[in-house]
Amino acid sequence: MSTVIHAHQLRKKYGQHLAVDGIDLNVERGSIYGLVGPNGAGKTTILRMLVDVIRPTSGDLTVLGEVPRQSNSALRQRIGYLPGELKLTARVTGKVLLQQLGKVSGPVDETFVATLAERLGLDLSRPVHALSKGNKQKIGLVQAFMHRPELLILDEPTSGLDPLMQREFLALVREAQSEGQTVLLSSHILSEIQHAADEVAVLTGGKIVADNDVSSLRLASISHLRATLAGTLVDDVLACFTPLSDLQDVQVTSAPGDLVRLTASVQGDIDAVIKALAQFQVLALTIEEPDLEESILNLYSSEAANHE
Known part of the structure; x- marks a missing residue:
């Protein structure tokens, strides 16, 4: 397997605040990799650096073999990105918005868009600004998946979705993996990552405090x-x-x-x-399940004990 995402000693500093503190991260092609941690742990900052929304203060970073800050639109078209804070205020319909986004992301199969919308229970004929938070999240998911990118980067992807749609999302992720796509997703819900991912990195305070395959981390909880x-x-x-x-x-x-x-x-x-x-x-x-803070404390303690 080849490495799709490689980060070494990656840091991001805002003034005196170190949001990401020297992390190492490797995501292999065809895997589903989860980042889990409480709000403020650094998950969103990492994902934004991967898509060059913000740039690292220091460290090495490559995505699909390229350095994001040196890349062009061709790299972005190979990535499907769902931001954590999705703000959609367009007065056009969902269908029109997705058509506009498709001109940026690259070739899009309209039939596949319709299938995604149907599976997520999304009415594309409604104005986007009038949609609920959950339905706006579905728009975000469709735009990330619709061009069948090599790499999906999804920040809190199930935010606002009901349990039925959360299960449908997990099915979409597994299907993407079966087609050779790589998925990196973040969540503050440990169980969600455990159900979705093959490997997990646990973050707190901008550092990875534990990382392993999902079954190992589950047994540590x-x-x-x-x-x-x-x-x-x-x-x-x-x-x-x-x-x-x-x-x-x-x-x-x-x-x-x-x-x-x-x-x-x-x-x-x-x-x-x-x-x-x-x-x-x-x-x-x-x-x-314990709350996430307790899970992270236990995982951190277990990891520290293993290195003594």
Whole structure:
């Protein structure tokens, strides 16, 4: 596989603020690569440097074999870009706007545009300025995909989309990959990146604090478990769950109606915990992802421990 995006010691400084602090990034052709981190982590700054909207303060950067700041329109036509803050105020219809954008992006198959709009539930006959945030986001997605670019760079692509359209977006991304396209996308939602990407880089404070294939990062995350059990005693539940190495902060308490409540944090693979629960009568079970800050802290701690 060849490298589509290569960054080495990439930095971007605004005054005294270092928005991107010496990152190294390699995205291979045909892969789906995710950047995840909280707002302000540097994701959008990185993506803007890739498409030469802003320029690095220092470091090396190539996209599709070219240096963005030295490139011309030919490179831009090989990229489909969805900005994170999409502001569409045009008074023309969606169809007309996409036709205008198609003159910039390169050859566009009108049938493919119609298919994309249909799949996303987008009415192209309506004026763009009158569309909801979600439908404007769909316009942005169509313009990024419509010329079948070699590289898709998508900043918070599911912002404003309902769950059904989020699933359709993920299907479009996987189809693009199957056709040999490369996808780089950012999100502040860890689970979204985990479902979409092959590899992930976790950013905070302008630095990559962890990067690996998705399955490895998923196993490094912590989930929060709550269960209500019947037909058992507190001591029996404690005896079962306290020894499990994947469980942390185990708390078992009695509840009205001769019930037992279990709460715990699950580190890594949850399979052993589910198997242990199977020996009890489970009346209710909730497994929640941590918030992103907690996930990043755990991933950072795991990565630091690996380098000690």
